[in-house]
Amino acid sequence: MIKVNNRTSQLRGDRGDATREKLLNTAIDVFGRYGFDGATTRKLADAAGVNLQAIPYYFGGKEGLYVAAAEHLASIIGGHVGDLRAVIVARLAELDAEGAEMMPAEARQFLTRMVQRMIILFVSKESESWARFIIREQMEPTEAFKRIYGTIMGPMIEMARRLIGAILQDDPASEHIRLRTLSFVGSVLVFRMAHAAVHAQLEWEAAGPNEIETLRRHAAELVTVLGAEKDRRS
Missing domain, CATH: 1.10.10.60 (Homeodomain-like)
Structure with missing residues (x-):
């Protein structure tokens, strides 16, 4: 033995x-x-x-490593936002069980917290390699894109769609809210996908504490202006 x-x-x-x-x-x-x-x-x-x-x-080979890397990337991003995402998803589930709708003010609070976290994550050095990987998959999607979208991107966009639907008091499944959500997500992703242009325009050498605070205020403003045009017409 x-x-x-x-x-x-x-x-x-x-x-x-x-x-x-x-x-x-x-x-x-x-x-x-x-x-x-x-x-x-x-x-x-x-x-x-x-x-x-x-x-x-x-x-098992390079193909297996590629797909596993996509899953690992989704897990890393999930680790940064998973706790807040879980709170929001639980609250939405609670309201669904009650047959109730989330009030716009509560939805704005949740969306602000999530956007602030995402923008700060996107300007970090850590996210540089993630962006290159994801951009390639956006241009020519493979099985890796399915893993990233299915486990992190899709659920995050759907959650944002629910919150934006609540803020605008419109059906989250409607084409209008889907488009508004994609435009909103794009306004956040620019801080990673167009990182060099962002720094050039803002004349930043790096994102230090002062810059991070500026971004936090900007993230809150992005949420504040959602539905502002509707409020003015009311």
Whole structure:
């Protein structure tokens, strides 16, 4: 009988988890920079500082690593917004069970908190590699896009749609609210997808505490103006 040292087994497992994590984090950056075809397994392994055979061992090949990187990216973003998202989703579910609608003021509060968190996340250095990966998938969607959209982007947009529908007191499923939501989301995404233009226009070298506070106020203003034209007509 072979005796297994539990401590040794745990250490091997920890090393394996660390190797897998390195590959996933590196893959987001490398695939984002070079695309699927340009990101060779050698380039991926070297960038992660792991053995070339780690890719087929953990992911079955480059294709498996690519999809796993998309899932990992969705998980990372979810980790930044998951707690607030859970609170909002629970509140919406509570109202649905009661057959009630969320009041515009409450919806504005939730949307403001979410937008402030997202804008600050988007100007962070951490999100640079995410943007490159996601932009490529927006241009030429693959299975990776389905994973990102299905687990994080889609649910976040749908949640925003529910909140914007409540603010504008219109059906969240209507084409009008869907379009308003997409336009609103675009006004937030610009801080990541057009990062260089944002910094050039604002004449910022970096997003420090003062800049972050400016962005928080701007995020609140984006929500405040939602429905303003309707209020003026009333």
